Amino acid sequence: MTAQDITDEHRRDAQTLWDYHRLGHEPRNTEAAIVLGSYDLGAARHAATLYHQGWFPLIVFTGATNDYTIDVFPQGEAVAFHTAAMQAGVPQSAMMIEDKATNSGANITLSRQLLIQAGIVPTSVTLIAMPFMERRAFATCRAQWPEVEVVCASQPITFADYLSSSADPRHVICDMVGDLQRIIEYPKYGYMIEQVVPEEVHAALKRLIVAGYDSVLPKS
The missing domain is CATH 3.40.50.620 (HUPs)
Structure with a gap:
């Protein structure tokens, strides 16, 4: 699948996940x-x-x-x-x-x-x-x-450019879905701190899972 094969609906939902995953921290001197x-x-x-x-x-x-x-x-x-x-x-x-x-x-x-x-x-x-x-x-x-x-x-790049430059754009979206599911599930195991996930991000996640972008979901 190429980036052009991804539907506009799936692209919009994936953009929602992309925006959530990125934190926008300003660079600071660290050790x-x-x-x-x-x-x-x-x-x-x-x-x-x-x-x-x-x-x-x-x-x-x-x-x-x-x-x-x-x-x-x-x-x-x-x-x-x-x-x-x-x-x-x-x-x-x-x-x-x-x-x-x-x-x-x-x-x-x-x-x-x-x-x-x-x-x-x-x-x-x-x-x-x-x-x-x-x-x-x-x-x-x-x-x-x-x-x-x-x-x-992380690399300063837009979602559209990242997807179009990827050799496997479907996998990129599957990865974003899998990472979000881990952000939701893993705090209860102590692997991550709890993060607020807005409802629109939850909704986009559910639609992408239903659409089949589920190959990198954590194993239950």
């Missing part, structure tokens, strides 16, 4: 950045941009692989992201790799452990992820690492 692995190298490139702008002195790339990224990044997400950042001019001395995490909770906890093992105990971090993963990353970090100050960042 380290944590870049959550995925299939989107835009996160690594944006981390490099922010590093060169001087917002943080150190970047941790975190992520192993999953069923969707194993063929794209067989060496692992963190390793692929590290390579992309190095190609963008970030020095090796400013980067660390955490290559075991397979979910967002582990992204946070294992990155924290890696920093502590290196003698670094930050009081502030910048989380960098896919654009629609900002809220999930924030809610996870606030639950798993409550004492650290968090600012979220």
Whole structure:
């Protein structure tokens, strides 16, 4: 399926989810950045941009692989992201790799452990992820690492441009649906902090699930 094959109704509902997932934080100076692995190298490139702008002195790339990224990044997400950042001019001395995490909770906890093992105990971090993963990353970090100050960042891009540039636009929407369902369900397990989800966002989520964008929903 191409971006053009997605109906206008589904596109409007997906835009509603996109707008909710993005937090719009202003960049702030932090002691380290944590870049959550995925299939989107835009996160690594944006981390490099922010590093060169001087917002943080150190970047941790975190992520192993999953069923969707194993063929794209067989060496692992963190390793692929590290390579992309190095190609963008970030020095090796400013980067660390955490290559075991397979979910967002582990992204946070294992990155924290890696920093502590290196003698670094930050009081502030910048989380960098896919654009629609900002809220999930924030809610996870606030639950798993409550004492650290968090600012979220992602590639500055519109939903329309992101979808049209994706090799698998349907999967992008499925991912947004899955992330929102996790934001709703995971606080009861302690994986994330509770987030207010407006009714119009709930309604858009339900319509997209009924329409079949359900391949990345959390397993019950």
